[in-house]
Amino acid sequence: MNITRPASSAADDLRERFRAVRAESLALTASLSAEDQCIQSMPDASPSKWHLAHTTWFFETVLLQPHAAGYRVFDPRFHFLFNSYYEALGPRHPRPQRGLLTRPSLDEVHAYRRHVDEAVLALLETDAECDRPAIEAIVTLGLHHEQQHQELIVTDILHALSCNPLLSAYRAAPGPALRLATTPAAMQWLARPGGMVEIGHRGPGFAFDNETPRHAALVQPHAIADRLVNGGEFAQFIADGGYQRPELWLSDGWAVVQAQGWRSPAYWLAPDDPRLSHQGPAAGWQVFGLHGVRPMAPEAPVAQLSFYEAAAYAEWAGARLPTEFEWEAAHDAPGITQMSGHVWQWTRSSYDPYPGFRPLAGIAAEYNGKFMVGQLVLRGGSVATPAGHTRPSYRNFFPPAARWQFSGLRLAKDL
Known part of the structure; x- marks a missing residue:
């Protein structure tokens, strides 16, 4: 039988870090529509939904299946859909075609994340007969892996939005664009x-x-x-x-x-760019970024x-x-x-x-x-x-x- 013992401070920290990192991925995509999260604007980028699923696949495949006794795979088909480049794990859906994965739906991907999160936290909270150092090492690697994909969620959706003539902002700007009156310090x-x-x-x-x-x-x-x-x-x-x-x-x-x-x-817009015509004549270079189109900030x-x-x-x-x-x-x-x-x-x-x-x-x-x-x-x-x-x-x-x-x-x- 398994005996549960009081968790160490390090184990508590790892569980809290797991919750925080997994929540941050969802927060980064919260303002995106289901349509936003399915688009793939070029082969080097991936849909937001794919990032959410792939980082979950990593924990399911590398951690839970080898180390969690009795773990139930959420959907066996996901092993093929959300493998990225791991040849040792078999064939996978072609990278340039990730934008064709309208199914599973975004709701199903969120359900997949909940299923895996519950299993990971359960594994971390028990003292089963398993290799605890190996499990904690895999979880730590998986969290840093997910943080890499969090950055890709932002940069990939920004590229997708840059391809849309509306040039919509990824997130609301904190205020109007301000031009500093001071001259940037000379390079030393x-x-x-x-x-x-x-x-x-x-x-x-x-x-x-x-x-x-x-x-x-x-x-x-x-x-x-x-x-x-x-x-x-x-x-x-x-x-x-x-x-x-x-x-x-x-x-x-x-x-x-x-x-x-x-x-x-890549995201600089000349004053005569037709995508800027709706806002009247532009003075100088404009730059499309996380907050939409803003004047190029020289500093x-x-x-x-x-x-x-x-x-x-x-x-x-x-x-x-x-x-x-x-x-x-x-x-x-x-x-x-x-x-x-x-x-x-x-x-x-x-x-x-x-x-x-x-x-x-x-x-x-x-x-x-x-x-x-x-x-x-x-x-x-x-x-x-x-x-x-x-x-x-x-x-x-x-x-x-x-x-x-x-x-x-x-x-x-x-x-």
Whole structure:
């Protein structure tokens, strides 16, 4: 028989964290209609409803089925519908066709979440004959996994809304758009010494496998900017013909610019954009964001840039992008600002394994390592990143042409 014992403080904290993270996903989608939550605006994005179901599938498949005796699967068909990329778990619905999943309904997905949540909390509240450390490790991984999808819920629906001529806001604006009368502070260069620096996760606390092992990396003497590049500065790049000057661009980037017709960051709207005609003549660049269309704020960090655009701007500015090692080593440097909570910051580092990298065991082995090719590392965290989700060692990664995320740049240069 199972014997229930008083829960430890750590176990209580984990249950409360589980409730809070799961509730936050629902809160992020509460203002969206069922139609909003079913749309898929491009193959790289997923419907909000799919995110809600997939994060639930993760707990059901990775935690409950192997570890909860007598667990009843909510719907066996969901195993195929909501697997993302786990080859070891069998076939799955094609990613570009997630927007075709009008069924199951949103109500059924919510019921699925309730079913799984009850089972997870029951598992955490009992002292069954099971591997408690393994269960708590899976729950912790699952919560960080869900926080990644919370960010995707925001960025994916923003992309979908940007494709709609109405350009409706994701959430209500807190007030009218205000233009600051002050001039943004001039960018300062912080000199950094060369030498060996320690890189990667250290100490207690959660980290993804791609943040390990901690190791020494060699950096050359360099300088790093004390703040992010802002919209006003990027507008100067545009005005100087930045998108028409092939000498500023990497070859692949220039090909994308020509093929896609890029002339500005992803959600910037020129004053003559026909989607703005209903509101009368616009004065200067407008930007579509979480609060709808607002005047471009020159002092705000520029966002929705691809790696190609970030690298082209750096070339135009007579600088370069920092490596991820330079970025991490400078994280706590005196004078540095805007390291997290604004935009993800492109680095000049390929997404490669650290020396001695080993993926997580079991199903989670497919979580990060299989993507370590053809992508670039971003550091920091954005306005869409859940609070407390990132660390100085956190490594985000995307292909160089991706720009629907809140991604911007910080400059560096050699000394």
